Amino acid sequence: AQKVTQAQTEISVVEKEDVTLDCVYETRDTTYYLFWYKQPPSGELVFLIRRNSFDEQNEISGRYSWNFQKSTSSFNFTITASQVVDSAVYFCALRGIIQGAQKLVFGQGTRLTINP
Amino acid sequence: EAGVAQSPRYKIIEKRQSVAFWCNPISGHATLYWYQQILGQGPKLLIQFQNNGVVDDSQLPKDRFSAERLKGVDSTLKIQPAKLEDSAVYLCASSRRGSATGELFFGEGSRLTVL
Numbered sequence: 001a002q003k004v005t006q007a008q009t010e011i012s013v014v015e016k017e018d019v020t021l022d023c024v025y026e027t028r029d030t031t032y033y034l035f036w037y038k039q040p041p042s043g044e045l046v047f048l049i050r051r052n053s054f055d056e057q058n059e060i061s062g063r064y065s066w067n068f069q070k071s072t073s074s075f076n077f078t079i080t081a082s083q084v085v086d087s088a089v090y091f092c093a094l095r096g097i098i099q100g101a102q103k104l105v106f107g108q109g110t111r112l113t114i115n116p
Numbered sequence: 117e118a119g120v121a122q123s124p125r126y127k128i129i130e131k132r133q134s135v136a137f138w139c140n141p142i143s144g145h146a147t148l149y150w151y152q153q154i155l156g157q158g159p160k161l162l163i164q165f166q167n168n169g170v171v172d173d174s175q176l177p178k179d180r181f182s183a184e185r186l187k188g189v190d191s192t193l194k195i196q197p198a199k200l201e202d203s204a205v206y207l208c209a210s211s212r213r214g215s216a217t218g219e220l221f222f223g224e225g226s227r228l229t230v231l
Contacts, residue, residue, distance in 0.1 A: 091158055
């Protein structure tokens with residue numbers, strides 16, 4: 001079965017603090033893709049990053065960084081020096097094969113609030 | 117390039133009424149998806165089209181939901197009759213292809229409230 005768990009329902013921090021959003025996934029596929037999406041109040045899901053199962057190299061993009069560890073089935077997302085504009089709901093997602101078709105399965109999301 | 121367009125943004129109906137949502141994907145994107153996002157949950161795939169053919173509709177409640185993409189471009193999702201539990205945001209997304217590497221681009225969604 002394909003499953004994504006985001007245990008943190010809500011996180012609230014003060015601006016400029018670092019914050020890590022956890023994501024744990026389950027899959028039997030050997031080839032799969034992991035994603036993070038941001039959903040601001042406007043409602044549109046904005047793509048942040050995609051990782052394939054063979055690439056465990058961590059990635060940094062500005063204040064954003066991602067830590068992919070296959071050994072613990074985790075794909076965590078860290079925002080350094082958070083800003084108010086980072087406030088949104090963040091979704092981790094797994095793309096693998098379910099019933100013979102490629103499907104994107106989302107976690108429940110983590111609502112991040114950055115307070116000024 | 118223009119993003120995924122959806123309409124209406126908001127719709128309020130009473131139970132047992134019908135509603136239709138429209139989606140226009142990004143130009144050139146062959147794959148179109150409809151997701152249902154209930155408040156406090158992650159999006160759940162309802163149906164996936166590749167051009168005008170259905171690739172996956174295993175989670176679509178076919179007794180009340182229907183979707184079409186007649187010319188392989190824009191798509192319509194219909195609910196008839198609506199139930200209270202259909203209250204959700206209906207998200208349309210598109211991608212250049214349906215492979216595992218395809219990044220999905222989402223619209224802003226259509227928020228449905230069923231009273």
